[in-house]
Amino acid sequence: MSKWWLFLVVLVVVAGGVGYRLLWAQTKGEVLMVKENPKILVAYYSYSGNTKKVALEISKNVGGDLFEIKTEGEYPQDYSAMVQQAKKEIANGYRPKLLNKVENMAQYDVIFIGSPNWWGTITPQVSSFLAAYDLDGKTVVPFVTHGGGGKQNTIDDLKAQCKGCNVSDNAWVGYGKITVGLRSWLEGLGLIK
Numbered sequence: 001m002s003k004w005w006l007f008l009v010v011l012v013v014v015a016g017g018v019g020y021r022l023l024w025a026q027t028k029g030e031v032l033m034v035k036e037n038p039k040i041l042v043a044y045y046s047y048s049g050n051t052k053k054v055a056l057e058i059s060k061n062v063g064g065d066l067f068e069i070k071t072e073g074e075y076p077q078d079y080s081a082m083v084q085q086a087k088k089e090i091a092n093g094y095r096p097k098l099l100n101k102v103e104n105m106a107q108y109d110v111i112f113i114g115s116p117n118w119w120g121t122i123t124p125q126v127s128s129f130l131a132a133y134d135l136d137g138k139t140v141v142p143f144v145t146h147g148g149g150g151k152q153n154t155i156d157d158l159k160a161q162c163k164g165c166n167v168s169d170n171a172w173v174g175y176g177k178i179t180v181g182l183r184s185w186l187e188g189l190g191l192i193k
């Protein structure tokens, strides 16, 4: 084998190893301590569709009920104006009024809660959702989508606002609408056998 072939083989093995580790990093983590066949809710807020896509994939794979968090208030058409409005809302601790409600929250054993990363934290809509329900003792699994900043303070802020919840450390943190590794993540949580 010429040294170029050897170089190529080493390159493929190293690149494969790095790729595997990236996926593994997303999927390793805590298995949920919940009963067999838990009742699952997948609640999410999505402004431009990425978090919605992840929510749909989660519910498709684990069979949970989907709930889109809807609130009063609108955002400007212009993207940079929208981003500035969101910045102010977050700085002011704005909690928009919820327009829909989960019926019988008590029936759920596992609640996935999804938010886009906005200015390093969860959106005001998700904060309103967390404040509206008694989630004491519930197993909560966060999922966050971002535009390159990763989770930043999203998971910690969600934990702080989810009073009395058992928030899993095995959260989904994905770039945009990418769902590569999502099924293995759900397997890692113990929700797909």
Ligand SMILES: Cc1cc2nc3c(=O)[nH]c(=O)nc-3n(C[C@H](O)[C@H](O)[C@H](O)COP(=O)(O)O)c2cc1C
Residues within 6 Å of the ligand: 045, 046, 047, 048, 049, 050, 051, 052, 082, 083, 084, 086, 087, 115, 116, 117, 118, 119, 120, 121, 145, 146, 147, 148, 149, 150, 175, 176, 177
């Ligand atoms: C108001 C606003 C603020 C954002 N702030 C961040 C940020 O701080 N860090 C980051 O990585 N992405 C940020 N993003 C990008 C979104 O998190 C990303 O595009 C996300 O996947 C959008 O989800 P959605 O399509 O469900 O709304 C921001 C987007 C918006 C609209």
